[in-house]
Amino acid sequence: MSNESASVDNTQSNSNSGNGSSAPRLEAFNLSKRYEDGVLALNNVSFQVAPGEIYAMLGGNGAGKTTTINVFLNFIEPSEGEARIDGIVAHKEPLKAKEHIAYVSENVMLYPNFTAIQNLDFFAKLGGHTGYTKDDYRDVLLRVGLQEVAHNKRLKGFSKGMRQKCGIAIAILKDAPAILLDEPTSGLDPSAGLEFIRLLGDLRSEGKAILMSTHDIFRAKEIANTIGIMNQGVLVMERAAKDLEGENLEDLYVQYMAGHTDSEQDVEIIS
Amino acid sequence: MFKIILDKELREIIGTTKFAVTFGVCAVLILLAFYVGARNYQISVQEYDASVTENMRQMEGVTDWANIDHRIFLPPQPLAALVSGVSNDIGRTVNMDVRGELRPEGSRFAEDPIFAVFRFLDLEFIFAIVLSLFAILFGYDAINGEKERGTLSLSFANSVPRDKYILGKIIGSFLALIIPLMIPILIGCLMLPLLGVPMNADSWLRLAMVILTGTMYFAVFLTLSVFISTLTQRSSTSFLVLVVAWVFAVLIIPRSSVLAAGRMVDVPSVDEVDFEKGKYSAQLFDERMNAMQAWTQANYQSDHRLMMEGMQAFRSEQQALVDEKMGIFVEQLNQERDNKADLRTGVALSLARISPTASFSLAASDLAFTSMDLRASFVDAASAYQQEFADFMRSKNADFGGDVFVGHGAPVVVEEPDPIDTRELPLFAYEPPPASEAINESLPDLGLLFMFNAFFFAGAFVRFNRYDVR
Numbered sequence: 104m105s106n107e108s109a110s111v112d113n114t115q116s117n118s119n120s121g122n123g124s125s126a127p128r129l130e131a132f133n134l135s136k137r138y139e140d141g142v143l144a145l146n147n148v149s150f151q152v153a154p155g156e157i158y159a160m161l162g163g164n165g166a167g168k169t170t171t172i173n174v175f176l177n178f179i180e181p182s183e184g185e186a187r188i189d190g191i192v193a194h195k196e197p198l199k200a201k202e203h204i205a206y207v208s209e210n211v212m213l214y215p216n217f218t219a220i221q222n223l224d225f226f227a228k229l230g231g232h233t234g235y236t237k238d239d240y241r242d243v244l245l246r247v248g249l250q251e252v253a254h255n256k257r258l259k260g261f262s263k264g265m266r267q268k269c270g271i272a273i274a275i276l277k278d279a280p281a282i283l284l285d286e287p288t289s290g291l292d293p294s295a296g297l298e299f300i301r302l303l304g305d306l307r308s309e310g311k312a313i314l315m316s317t318h319d320i321f322r323a324k325e326i327a328n329t330i331g332i333m334n335q336g337v338l339v340m341e342r343a344a345k346d347l348e349g350e351n352l353e354d355l356y357v358q359y360m361a362g363h364t365d366s367e368q369d370v371e372i373i374s
Numbered sequence: 375m376f377k378i379i380l381d382k383e384l385r386e387i388i389g390t391t392k393f394a395v396t397f398g399v400c401a402v403l404i405l406l407a408f409y410v411g412a413r414n415y416q417i418s419v420q421e422y423d424a425s426v427t428e429n430m431r432q433m434e435g436v437t438d439w440a441n442i443d444h445r446i447f448l449p450p451q452p453l454a455a456l457v458s459g460v461s462n463d464i465g466r467t468v469n470m471d472v473r474g475e476l477r478p479e480g481s482r483f484a485e486d487p488i489f490a491v492f493r494f495l496d497l498e499f500i501f502a503i504v505l506s507l508f509a510i511l512f513g514y515d516a517i518n519g520e521k522e523r524g525t526l527s528l529s530f531a532n533s534v535p536r537d538k539y540i541l542g543k544i545i546g547s548f549l550a551l552i553i554p555l556m557i558p559i560l561i562g563c564l565m566l567p568l569l570g571v572p573m574n575a576d577s578w579l580r581l582a583m584v585i586l587t588g589t590m591y592f593a594v595f596l597t598l599s600v601f602i603s604t605l606t607q608r609s610s611t612s613f614l615v616l617v618v619a620w621v622f623a624v625l626i627i628p629r630s631s632v633l634a635a636g637r638m639v640d641v642p643s644v645d646e647v648d649f650e651k652g653k654y655s656a657q658l659f660d661e662r663m664n665a666m667q668a669w670t671q672a673n674y675q676s677d678h679r680l681m682m683e684g685m686q687a688f689r690s691e692q693q694a695l696v697d698e699k700m701g702i703f704v705e706q707l708n709q710e711r712d713n714k715a716d717l718r719t720g721v722a723l724s725l726a727r728i729s730p731t732a733s734f735s736l737a738a739s740d741l742a743f744t745s746m747d748l749r750a751s752f753v754d755a756a757s758a759y760q761q762e763f764a765d766f767m768r769s770k771n772a773d774f775g776g777d778v779f780v781g782h783g784a785p786v787v788v789e790e791p792d793p794i795d796t797r798e799l800p801l802f803a804y805e806p807p808p809a810s811e812a813i814n815e816s817l818p819d820l821g822l823l824f825m826f827n828a829f830f831f832a833g834a835f836v837r838f839n840r841y842d843v844r
């Protein structure tokens with residue numbers, strides 16, 4: 104394997120995660136976003152994701168989950184507040200901030216006329232990794248569960264699950280300390296979903312800080328360290344997953360979405 | 375970063391079935407254009423040689439230079455094989471006379487209207503129509519297509535500067551499309567001498583400039599496509615916008631500019647001008663006849679020979695006067711018409727140049743010397759030859775200046791004269807202006823194509839820096 108191959112080995116991450124530091128990798132500080140048409144997409148949202156932590160952000164459509172991720176990616180600029188990645192303010196130093204994050208979108212499409220390996224090669228180079236070999240790509244694709252027979256096939260014949268695996272492989276190859284996942288399990292079949300959860304666990308154990316937006320309450324409860332619920336741009340609940348043991352998260356979610364709880368009481372910062 | 379994006383763009387475009395199919399079609403069309411152009415040139419050369427030979431043959435056996443019917447012909451231009459321009463529309467033959475207006479007649483399309491119906495498939499047509507569509511086909515979704523695929527957001531989740539990204543996209547697309555297209559073009563160029571088109575250094579330089587102009591024109595549509603792609607969020611929208619833009623640029627603007635100029639500047643038709651000339655000529659004829667009649671009455675004398683000599687001298691004097699008056703009138707009339715026609719042409723071309731297609735066509739025809747200047751240049755060369763021809767005819771006492779006065783008297787028995795030697799006739803040689811002059815002529819259009827490129831490139835650049843990549 105090449106010099107950069109350690110980055111795909113879940114026991115030898117060369118990121119600065121897992122060094123015992125508990126400083127948040129991802130930090131939303133009083134984030135607000137009001138669009139030109141007056142719609143308030145984010146309303147004073149604050150949370151933190153520490154190294155080795157998975158933060159699952161639940162919420163319905165239009166709740167503000169993807170907007171939050173987009174602010175971290177500097178795809179949109181916040182009206183107020185800051186999104187910080189390893190202390191770097193995303194909208195002030197976007198190029199520097201993006202060196203510290205990897206991203207998997209809801210519907211990974213990639214280049215349909217490129218093979219899986221060609222796609223990985225392009226995005227790895229965009230991420231600043233020019234030294235990967237084909238073996239590295241093969242290893243990471245096998246790690247995310249994509250069978251070898253598909254590695255040199257064009258993506259236009261891939262199912263959504265296969266493309267999603269490629270997207271995750273790209274994120275792994277970037278070897279960034281923080282990972283943003285926007286509805287990553289959407290449309291995956293149950294076994295692919297399970298495989299994905301296992302993989303997230305591996306990444307967490309490498310010390311990655313993972314922010315995941317999802318509709319999938321059960322998987323969120325299964326894998327996340329912290330669960331936040333967003334409704335109409337407001338983070339209405341944030342709790343450590345361990346605190347939710349014994350509680351019916353689905354009921355809680357429905358209540359919060361319906362606005363039947365006291366958000367002041369439930370929002371607590373998990374350090 | 376730029377190199378990564380450029381490399382991706384090259385591989386992404388060239389690796390598609392869409393590219394393979396469209397490139398195959400374009401390659402076949404380009405090679406066909408070279409072949410058909412070369413064949414047309416050969417046919418034109420054969421026709422030209424046959425016309426020159428026939429012109430000399432029909433003079434054989436004529437015993438008096440005054441009885442010859444001499445014509446001169448426009449030799450085919452080698453690069454008309456690739457950029458036919460107006461070469462098939464303008465007259466190729468001038469009936470030579472010692473005086474009077476010279477008007478080229480007998481265009482190829484006039485003689486074979488079937489060719490005018492479908493026109494020829496030449497390199498200019500392929501660049502103007504086919505390759506501009508080719509550029510749109512591969513550029514319309516350059517940015518919004520990436521957005522639709524989700525690859526734009528994935529790319530910009532990395533530390534990718536937008537300026538380098540758009541630069542890599544545009545240059546990568548351009549190289550990916552133009553390099554493969556250059557292969558059939560270069561093969562076609564190499565085929566030209568083998569297919570009998572005489573190519574000297576001047577012709578090669580002209581051809582190289584035509585290809586460069588075509589490449590710039592192709593780049594205009596590519597940068598326009600990328601620009602429109604950055605203005606729209608959906609590729610279907612940008613495709614529609616680009617098709618409409620293409621229709622305007624290629625079909626509507628050049629044609630409507632000519633119509634608009636025709637409305638703005640009223641130019642009398644050739645028939646109207648001829649009518650005026652005919653009317654004035656008839657008036658002068660009447661005046662001359664009256665003068666002759668008056669002279670005859672005033673100078674009648676019994677010595678028939680003396681009277682005939684006097685009449686001949688007066689007739690020549692009158693003829694010179696008529697020629698002078700007619701010359702001034704015709705020149706004035708022609709000048710007025712030419713000035714108006716030049717103004718109309720200027721307005722039409724200025725309006726047409728809003729379209730890059732018009733700029734390209736004008737530059738290409740200037741470079742190939744098949745532009746509207748070809749006719750003027752032929753007429754100029756014919757006028758210069760007319761002087762030489764008139765001097766020659768005068769030296770042969772064959773310049774009778776219109777009607778011949780035949781006196782009555784006893785028939786004189788003379789010996790059978792020898793046939794004329796047609797080899798004595800001065801030769802008409804037509805040389806197009808040098809390539810440097812053609813390049814100078816084409817510079818404004820090349821500049822416009824550069825400006826179009828710069829504008830669309832800058833537009834795409836500025837617009838993409840504010841593009842919503844989500």
